[in-house]
Amino acid sequence: MAKNARIIGTGRSYPEGILTNADLERMVETSDEWITQRVGIKQRHKAAEGEYTSQFAVAASRQAIERAKIDPAEIDLVICATVTPDQILPSTGCLIQTELGAHKAAAFDVVAACSGFLYGLTLANQMIRGGQSRYALVIGAEILTRYVDYTDRSTCVIFGDGAGAAVLAADDDAERGILATRIRSDGRYAEQLFAPGGGTRLGHSAESLAAGDYYFKMRGNELFKVAVRSMAEVSREVLEEAGCRAEDVKLFIPHQANQRITDSVADKLKVDPSIVYSNIAYHGNTSSASIPIALDECIEAGRVAEGDLVLLASFGGGVTWGGVLLRW
Ligand code: UT7
Secondary structure: OOOEEEEEEEEEEOOOOEEEHHHHHOOOOOOHHHHHHHOOOOEEEOOOOOOOHHHHHHHHHHHHHHHHOOOHHHOOEEEEEOOOOOOOOOOHHHHHHHHHOOOOOEEEEEOOHHHHHHHHHHHHHHHHHOOOOOEEEEEEEEEHHHHOOOOOHHHHOOEOEEEEEEEEEEEOOOOOEEEEEEEEEOHHHHHHEEOOOOOOOOOOOHHHHHOOOOOOEEOHHHHHHHHHHHHHHHHHHHHHHOOOOHHHOOEEEEOOOOHHHHHHHHHHHOOOHHHEOOOHHHHOEOHHHHHHHHHHHHHHOOOOOOOOEEEEEEEEOOOEEEEEEEEO
């Protein structure tokens, strides 16, 4: 009989460094008022020079593994969602695997920007249901601030750093765990959020570096509309697939990109605002890490109880989007 994939432990970690709106006011033509009203962010974590993505991924994973009460050697799958890996080769997943001592696992990275964690959950769910994995570790980890142009006010106020992780286990209980998943992408919108430099196309020349090709470039306004539409649509799809209604959801965690996006999606889904989680004010947008960080905070705060229906939805560069519905 196929087993369900259930989250049995979560963790989070972020750099100690904090960049406040007041700091940004001193760097670019912006204001605390604009950032608060248009995006909902007050501060974001920022890695110091010398800090790298897998450090936070490992710390978040250790916490998740400890709470899952398993031995790292039992993990047979490590998926790291990131667009800001430690290095080109090997995958950050392999580096994390080694640090954790999860030597029996298959480890790899998923590049799906802010939807990466839900892509990872979807893959882990299928591996568990297919009987190929018993304990899977899924991580979202980013140091986005390394790729932010701190002269571009339309992007530099948004992004922050951090990592979140979840351990999934194969479970016989058909009522609990992941009920439905849906991941999608549409590369026709690739230029809504992209970083063209650093790859084989533009190379690693001094010219490319000087031109700022490595920095994130974003058409925020266009992305905003796609985000609201796609997150609402994918949420409805996973609810329908599981035979559930939006009003049954006890906790809704959307990707933390912009408070106005969160509010618009919640409004479209007609869910009670009190079940919608937001931490954007103090983390900013941490891309693939945003949902696992939020989930871990919710668990710690007692916002999710056994039997609760939990809805996760994301969108990001690619563009990519996804939805996961779980019975806690
Ligand atoms: O995880 C996926 C990542 N991407 C996103 O989630 C992005 C989604 N989009 C957004 O969150 C919003 O589009 C932004 C926050 C990026 C921008 O907010 P907006 O309300 O869409 O602003 P806008 O781009 O339409 O710009 C409005 C004005 C412009 O000035 P003018 O041309 O009207 O004079 C901008 O230059 O706001 C200006 N502006 C700023 N002003 C102060 C843009 N950024 C800033 C800033 N401070 N940081």
